[in-house]
Amino acid sequence: MNAGYHLRKIAEATGPAAGLATLAAMVEQSGAINQSDPAIIGGLLSVVHTQLLQAPIDEVAVVLAKIDPQVIYQVESTLPDQTSNRHLLLQVLAMMRTAASLGILKAILIDRPPKEWMQAAQILSPLMQNDDWPVDALYPDVLQCLIHPSLAASLLDLANYLTRKGRVDEHPAVEQLQALNHLLGEVSGRLGSFEDNPRAFGTDVETVQNTLGEAVALAVSLCDAVGLIGDESSIGKLNQTVELRHRRVQCEAAGALAKLGDDVGQERLIELAGDPAARLRAIQYADELGFGDEIEEEYRTDNANAEAELALWLSQPQQMGVPPTHIEVVDTRRMLWPSFENPIDVFLVRFEYNFGDRVFSNVGIAGPTTHSLAADVADMSIDDIYAIYAGWHAEHSDxxxxxxxxxxxxxxxxxxxxxxxxxxxxxxxxxxxxxxxxxxxxxxxxxxxxxxxxxxxxxxxxxxxxxxxxxxxxxxxxxxxxxxxxxxxxxxxxxx
Structure with missing residues (x-):
């Protein structure tokens, strides 16, 4: 039996009912699915995910309540190796937010963790958007998955979120503090090696970006976690981490040190407020910890915020990956803008990367959105730069x-x-x-x-x-x- 063909015919329908029917059919044909082309099955999983979520937003919970979590477990456990999009099934379990669905999600994460950290973040994201799920269905048992780099950052981010929201009496990973400190030292050492030799993470751009993104995400999550736990045993590893050149990691380490009462952290946060790529987070930490008045007012202006927003956007692994060497607002106007009912402030921000033998520069936008086009718009008139971004940002079915x-x-x-x-x-x-x-x-x-x-x-x-x-x-x-x-x-x- 060609499972791919029959299941694709089922998946041609739309809507939640079709998604439920497709899941049921996949259970019935589990043996055939296991022998099918992983690419076809991966495409089908994407279709099913879309079908289930095609209900109006206030009816999605009703649709998900009709799914037996064991059905998803049966489907997931029979998928052929190398099947893409299996994480979408796990996200459905997280969206269900019941003790049963989260118990199955935990079991799958322990036995078959996702391969990419971005997939793990997508799986767990519904739990950071809702506060109506039983924490003990996941924590602390799921923390045994910290050994998997793809899961560690997302599991810690969720634990940090639960701590900040007051949904737990103490940080879920407090018993693993020694392991967290050790892991922070390891990932800091790895990032340090990368800074000394960028080829340490690979030779092709995609591999380097993925590996760097995973390491940075884990370092940030670890700094946040040990800062929330608040034990002085973490100071040594945080001091190691704060010396890294990566601005986001440096800022998170400084913030954690400042929470622990360490003067180095406070001093570094005040210093980082002058760096556009770290400015917003540094000011936020300084304000939260009560020494925000020590930061210069020039770093709190609207122009300074616009520069910071674009510098942070450019620093993301999926963009340039590093902060620009120079950035400045070149024009700002208050105007009506697509999708906004009232006038807003729009900023045009010129940035530059000096690579020694060549210079890369462009003009991006901040305010209604933060973005830089791939095409070079720097030599266009100011009016036309505003216009091209307004046209790019506009969305309408017509x-x-x-x-x-x-x-x-x-x-x-x-x-x-x-x-x-x-x-x-x-x-x-x-x-x-x-x-x-x-x-x-x-x-x-x-x-x-x-x-x-x-x-x-x-x-x-x-x-x-x-x-x-x-x-x-x-x-x-x-x-x-x-x-x-x-x-x-x-x-x-x-x-x-």
Missing amino acids: IFTISVDQFNEAQKRAIEPFAQHLQHLGYDDIKPEMLGFLLDEQAAIFTGTRDNTQCVVVTDGLETIDQPIAGRQRPLGPSDIFNLYKGRKMLRTFNS
Whole structure:
């Protein structure tokens, strides 16, 4: 029996009822599933997860209550090796938040821990968003999973959360303090080795980012945990950790030291407030611990906060991974912005990475969101930088694009007048890329040349915008030019 084929047919339906039916079918065909292609089964798990959560948010609990946790255990235990998305089943157990579902979740985590720390965070995230679940269904037994790097940070984060919320009388890992101190020393040593030799974590970018992200997450969680436990035996390892160059880790270690009454921690937090990548957390710790008035007021301004938000965003492993060497607000305006009802402050922030033999720079945004586009926007006008980010940030069901390889016959006809308009304006070598829809208006996106310069161009027949792409390392793409077009329209309309 081809389990993949039959189960995919079941999964073609939508809605929670289809998800429940698919789970039941997977139990019935457990033997066949075990022999199926892991990629097909992994895709099916994603479908089931989506189906179960397609109910209105206030009805999800009703849907989940219809699932016997043993059904999920049966399905998970029969999945073939290398099946992707198995963590989605475990997240469903966490979302159920019953003693039975959490008991099964604990058993699976102990026997078959997830392979990636981001998966572990996704599994446990529902428990950090709700306070109606029995803590003793997981803790302290689940802490035996601290030996698994993929689980350690998330389990400690959840234990730290429970401690802060007052849901436990003492930190769940207090009995493991000696082991936590030892683990903190190990991960600090590992991060120190990485700082001395970045190739210590691997030779390809993805491996390095994943390994670094896991190590940083664990170091942060450990510092937070030992700080909350509050035993002076942790000071030695925290002093080792606070000397690392990674700003987030350094800040968490300083915060933990300050909680333990160590002067080094307090001094380092005051110093770190001057570093944009660590500023927000350092100020938060200083305020919580009662010495926030020792931090300079210049680090509490709106501009300082905007620089800090973007520096922290850039420092994430999935972005640049390290803080910029220079960052500053270049413009700020109070304006109406997509998806906001009232005017808000929007900040444009220029940042720079000096790598010695080359410099990487761009302009990002802070305020309504924190982001930096992949395309280089630094030499655009200030008005257009605001516009391209407004267009990127806007979301609406009637605002979308269709790429040329997806055109139907009507769309092929619709783009022709736009191409003719560009020819009349003097553009050559015109190649259609996208058709854009902005509420009840249409615009077409092309590549072409004008005055012998290759460019990307958008037009609606009345307004035409182009940007050169020849000779640029990070030129605007078709989606970027459409974002610029719609952002200009939106900001003109909102702020006229």
